[in-house]
Structure formats: structure tokens, C-alpha cells
Amino acid sequence: MHQDDFRFYKPCKLLQSYVRYYWAFKSNQRLNTLTFPIGCPQIIFHKQTPLYIPELNTTQDVLTISGQVNFSSHLYATGNTEMIVVVFHPHAMSMFLNIPTSLFYNQEVSGYSLENKSLNELAIRIFDCENNSICISYIEKWLLSQIDDNSANTTYRIERIDAAVQQIYITPQISVNELSSIACLSKKQFERLFHSFVGINPKEYTRIVRFQKALAQMQHQAGKEINQAQIAYTSGYADQSHFIREFKKFCGYTPLSLLKVSNPYSDLFTNPV
Structure with missing residues (x-):
């Protein structure tokens, strides 16, 4: 696997507080690579052969939601791999799927199981498009439409969790009590919201x-x-x-x-x- 096979895309300004980046990968070689927990959930679109993960004994669907994981895993492909991945900030994916990120913990879930009509329509457009730059523009249009549909209250709660996440980056040994104080929430409220949005407990x-x-x-x-x-x-x-x-x-x-x-x-x- 060569770095030249990768291309990264920066999100538009309105999405930068939710999406870290997008990346596209294409290869006709066999793939066997070891990955580690990265702390960010992802939506994956496989335009060709999906990946097999032996640790979970599962093959990703062509449309896969990948949640937080706490273990290393191998990714296998026999060749003809082409994928586009949306890498979210830790707390942001549920904003767009309208379900808790915790439901994807240590799992690779078929996006079709969510029965999300707009997401399914997005997948169709991506699988029918050969130009990855255009695919990214489709993804961004969909993400922006989901922001418009979300309430101000959801955004407000996400901002509180984001403040805690940013502090964890600086001081990862910080206590849950200190994090809940930063988020201006009770410890119980903070743990519940953090688990829902980030997909894993704070500790x-x-x-x-x-x-x-x-x-x-x-x-x-x-x-x-x-x-x-x-x-x-x-x-x-x-x-x-x-x-x-x-x-x-x-x-x-x-x-x-x-x-x-x-x-x-x-x-x-x-x-x-």
C-alpha cells in the first residue's frame, strides 16, 4: 500500500467543527494492515470490495458505520479496493445520524440497517459517481442538510461535550469530575451525554x-x-x-x-x- 493511493480532503468551513477530514483510497493490490483505536467514528463508502476484519469476524458492508473501538484490528482485502471515508470529530457523528454513537461501539454496522432514506440516497449517488471530488461534494451537501434539520438544543449539548473533548486532548489524565465541570453538567448528566455523543465512556x-x-x-x-x-x-x-x-x-x-x-x-x- 503506497501513500500515493491516498487522497485527503478538507471539509468546508461550516463543517470543520464536525468533520476532521475525508479520505479516499484506491488500490488493486492485496491489503493487510494493522489499525489502532483512533478515537473518531467514521462513515465508510466502499465503491468496490469491502474490507474484512478478522477480530470481529465480519466484512464491512458497502455502506458502513464504524464506531469507537478499544482494540487493534487487521484490515484485509483481496484487491480492487476503493473507498471514501468521513472521519468525524469524536463527538459529532450522532448529529448527522440522529442516533447515539454508543450504538456502534466496537462494531462495524451496515448503514442500511439505520433505514435512513437520505443516507441511502447519498450512497447511491456516490456509488454511481467515478469522480471522488464530486463524491465529496455530495457528502458535504448531505451533511449540511442534516445540520439544518437539527435543533439548537442538540448543537448546544454537542458544544458542551466538545469543550470536554478538547481538554482531554490537552490533559488526558483529567478526572471525570473536572470534565463535567468544564461541560457545566452534573457528573451523571455529563457521563450520559458523553457516552451518547462520543460513543464510549469518558474514562x-x-x-x-x-x-x-x-x-x-x-x-x-x-x-x-x-x-x-x-x-x-x-x-x-x-x-x-x-x-x-x-x-x-x-x-x-x-x-x-x-x-x-x-x-x-x-x-x-x-x-x-
């Missing part, structure tokens, strides 16, 4: 952010000898052994063993556009 999400923050530091230290104690401290881990234990849980490798098989890359803390 588990902070663990994913710590992992991604560690990946980002390893990514930027490529070619150098990494200082595990320093990465542990900067990423918000209690100590080096906590860092190594948690890191292995999320990717199946210790930090040093991962360096022997791949180049660390943080999806959450890298902006490709």
Missing part, C-alpha cells in the same frame, strides 16, 4: 487519547532512540510501566516492539489536510 476515551498522544510522540521521534519514561509522563500515564501496559492493550505491541514492525502514526494528533 475509556481518555485512555485512547493517552495512547494516541504517545503514538504522536513516537512518530515525531522517528529514527531516534525513544525515551519511554518521558513519553509516559508527557502523555499522562502514571509511570513507565503503566504506559507500556496500556500501550500493549491498545495495539498488541509494547512501544519498543512496535518500532520493529511499523512506523508509529497518530491518527488523532495528525492533521493530514
